Amino acid sequence: MSRSQSSQQVPKRDNSHLPNWVGTFDEASSTGLHALKDNLHDQRVEVKQAKLRCNFCGKAEDNKKPLQCCSLCRTVHYCDRTCQVAHYKPVHKSDCKSFRNIPLCRSFTMDRILPGCKYPESVVFAKGHQEGIGCWVSTSGQIDCTLFQKAGNPLPSKDDASDDNPKTMMDALEAFPFGRAGAYLGLRVMVQNRRQADGKVVVIxxxxxxxxxxxGADVLLEGMKPGETNVKIPSDLDNSQPLIGLKxxxxxxxxxxxxxxxxxxPALIDGKACSVALSRGDYAIFSVHFRVGGPRxxxxxxxxxxxxHIQVPWLASDSTPPSLSPKDRKVTKAPMDHSLVASYFEDYRSHGEEAFITSHHGEARAKMISAGQDAVVSLLKQMAIHVGGGGRSMV
Ligand SMILES: [Zn+2]
Ligand SMILES: [Zn+2]
Known part of the structure; x- marks a missing residue:
């Protein structure tokens, strides 16, 4: 979109068909909302200013000479090759291959606890790796834990004209009635290639x-929508029923x-299939929605x-462009950590929604939810998740 187009005047909307709180949103955007925006801004600044340190000698990064990361895992940084070599054998070698750590990425920062909170805002609920292809799964849901009403990108997106993404906050509020229970579970799936071989892999x-x-299958299949399909997957255990995979x-x-x-x-080699070619060390983050909601x-x-578990299919391919021959198809499974799910959501189960939001996202947001501005808070939370980029030079 050109500059002149984007600066065109937007006609005033008729909001009469929207819920009451949307109409009164402007007036009601009280100190709470401003505090929240400031809070998000502070988080961004904090993330930007947080100095990286060399994982071997501890020296902080200086602007003239940025630290460089391990090109295979992107989880550690060093001053130079000497520090990297000194750290590799005694410490990093096993971590690098074991997928213990997630690549450092500002928009997939896990386990960060907000001031005054007991739990982090985001955690990895499922992870796994297979033959050098690793996968981490987190949620991208609403902060009151209700499922999305619609599948699709709920965020206003000025740049993405390719589909029917909402373009403004108002569009988003209209298209996605946030804060009310729907049927779609939003997940974020990070996949990384840490194979020793140089060839690319294609993640489908x-x-x-x-x-x-x-x-769980019977319950998850309740409320199926027209045209929805799923697949039968042979169980790993002998003589047991096949498992159901939700598409x-x-x-x-x-x-x-x-x-x-x-x-x-360029790495997105097939936009329709969302197939991404990952070279050694590359990672991709997908936003994926599944229809899971039903009466229960x-x-x-x-x-x-x-x-x-979440399963991620991929193909090893040495040819360029990579062949999509199904014979080399492999799968990385990320089993769900059910005890983590139980403990992370314990507050909701025992004390309700407000207690959960207070202990995970802070008192300010919990108060706003009870004041009926849940939709806006959900949007802000989505934005918080999508803060920043984070590409760095490599060793
Ligand atoms: Zn160093
Ligand atoms: Zn590494």
Whole structure:
């Protein structure tokens, strides 16, 4: 979009068909909302200013000479090759291969606890790796834990003209009635190639599945929408029933090596299938939505506890462009950590929504939710998740 187009006047909207709170939003955007915006701004500044330190000697990065990261895992940084070599054998070698740590990426920062909170805002609920391809799964839900009403990108997106993404906050509020229980679970799936071999692997994004637990399938399949399909997956255990894999309702490649993906990029070799070629060390973050809601499931964690694992299909390929021959197809499974799901959402279960929001997202947001501005808070939370990029030079 050109500059002149984007600066055109937007006609005033008729908001009469929207819920009351949307109409009164402007007046009601009290100190709470401003405090929240300031808070998000502070977080961004903090993230930007946080100095990286060399993982071997501890020296802080200086602007003249940026630290360089391990090109295979992107989880550690060093002054130079000497520090890297000194750290590798005694410490880093096993971490690098074990996928213990997530690549450093500002938009996939896990386990950061906000001031006054007891729990982090985001955690990895499922992770796994197979033959050098690792995967981490977190949620991208609403902060009151209700499932999304619609599958798709809920955020206003000025740059992405390729689909029917909302363009303004008002569009988003209209298209996505946040804060009310829907049927879609939003997940963020990070996939990284840490194979020793140089060839690329192709991750087939639109075939990422949420595989139900044997007991959970019936409940997750309730409320199926017309045209919705799922797949039978042979169980790992002998003589047991095949598992049910839920096909996704929406997928988007969100981030590649720390940079937000706006339209397209060379690594996205098939936009329709959301297939991404990962060279050694590359990672991609997908936003994936699954229809899971039914009479018995309205909240994120009610769905998470019925999912056995997330599975990510990929193909090893040495040819360029990589061949998509199905014979080399492999799968990385990320089993859901059900005890983590239970403890992370314990406050909600025992004390309700407000207690959960207070202990995970802070008192200010909990108060705003009870004041009925839940939709706006949900949007802000989405924005917080999408803060920043984070590409760095490599060793
Ligand atoms: Zn150093
Ligand atoms: Zn490494």
């Amino acid at each position: 994004g639109n075939e990422i599945l949420a595989v139900c637990t044997p007991r 996704q309702a929406y997928i988007k490649l969100e981030n590649f090596n720390g940079k937000e993906v706006k339209r397209t990029l 499931i309205t909240l994120d964690f009610q769905a998470l506890e019925k999912i056995a």
